[in-house]
Amino acid sequence: MDGDASSKRKNMSFLRPLKHSRLFSVNDLSKYNGIEGSKGLYLSILGKVYDVKKGKQHYGPGGSYHSFAGKDASRAFITGDFNETGLSDDVLDLTPQELKSIIHWTEFYARDYKYRGKLIGRYYDAYGNPTSYHNQVMNKIKTARNKMVDEESEKLSYPPCNSEWSQDSGTRVWCSSLSGGIQRDWVGVPRMLYEPGSESHRCACIKDPTNTPLKGRLQEYKDCHPKAASCKVHS
Numbered sequence: 001m002d003g004d005a006s007s008k009r010k011n012m013s014f015l016r017p018l019k020h021s022r023l024f025s026v027n028d029l030s031k032y033n034g035i036e037g038s039k040g041l042y043l044s045i046l047g048k049v050y051d052v053k054k055g056k057q058h059y060g061p062g063g064s065y066h067s068f069a070g071k072d073a074s075r076a077f078i079t080g081d082f083n084e085t086g087l088s089d090d091v092l093d094l095t096p097q098e099l100k101s102i103i104h105w106t107e108f109y110a111r112d113y114k115y116r117g118k119l120i121g122r123y124y125d126a127y128g129n130p131t132s133y134h135n136q137v138m139n140k141i142k143t144a145r146n147k148m149v150d151e152e153s154e155k156l157s158y159p160p161c162n163s164e165w166s167q168d169s170g171t172r173v174w175c176s177s178l179s180g181g182i183q184r185d186w187v188g189v190p191r192m193l194y195e196p197g198s199e200s201h202r203c204a205c206i207k208d209p210t211n212t213p214l215k216g217r218l219q220e221y222k223d224c225h226p227k228a229a230s231c232k233v234h235s
Contacts, residue, residue, distance in 0.1 A: 022117030033070030044072035047123025050113040096144035161203035174230035175205035192219040
C-alpha cells in the first residue's frame with residue numbers, strides 16, 4: 001500500500017510547485033528559441049519553462065519540434081496543430097480525455113529536462129503564483145488522471161479481446177487466457193463494452209456476463225453464441 005501511494009505521488013509530481021523559479025515574460029522566453037544569437041533553447045508547457053538544449057536536434061532550428069522553442073505551445077502537444085492558431089497555450093476547452101496526452105508530456109519534461117522557471121501569463125501571475133486558469137486546468141488534468149487509473153483497473157478486470165481482419169472473412173474477435181496482454185486463469189467471452197453515456201465501445205473479455213456490475217454497458221455480438229469465445233464482427 002505504501003509503495004502504491006509513493007508511486008502515485010511520484011506520478012503526480014508535475015502538478016506540485018517547483019522551487020527556485022525564475023519568472024519569464026513572453027518576450028524573455030522568445031529570446032530562447034535556439035536560433036543563432038539566442039540566449040539558449042527553452043520551451044514552456046503549462047507555464048513551466050524547461051531547458052531543452054540537450055535535445056537541440058529535435059528543438060533547434062530544423063528540428064521537428066522547433067515550433068515549440070521560445071514559447072508555450074501547450075495546445076499543440078495535444079492537437080498536433082502547428083499553425084499560428086494551434087501554437088497556443090490555451091487548453092481549457094479540451095476534454096479530460098484529450099488532456100491525457102499532455103500528462104505524459106509534462107511528466108517527460110519534468111523527468112528529462114532541467115526546470116528553469118515559470119512563464120508569466122495564462123498560468124502564472126507576475127509574482128509566480130498560479131492563476132485561476134492554471135487551477136482550472138490542473139483540476140481537469142486530475143480528472144483525466146483519475147480516469148486513466150480507473151480505465152487501467154477496468155482493463156485488468158475486463159481485458160481487451162484479440163482481433164484479426166482478413167479480406168475473405170472480415171473481422172474476428174476472440175478471447176484467450178492472455179488476450180489484451182493480461183495473463184489470467186480464465187478465458188471469458190467477447191462483448192461490446194460501452195463507455196458510460198457514449199456510443200463508443202471496445203471489445204472486452206467478460207468472465208461471467210450474467211454476473212457483472214457492467215451488465216448494463218455490455219452488448220453481445222450479432223449472430224454469435226452467448227458462450228462462444230470467438231465472434232465474427234458484422235459491420
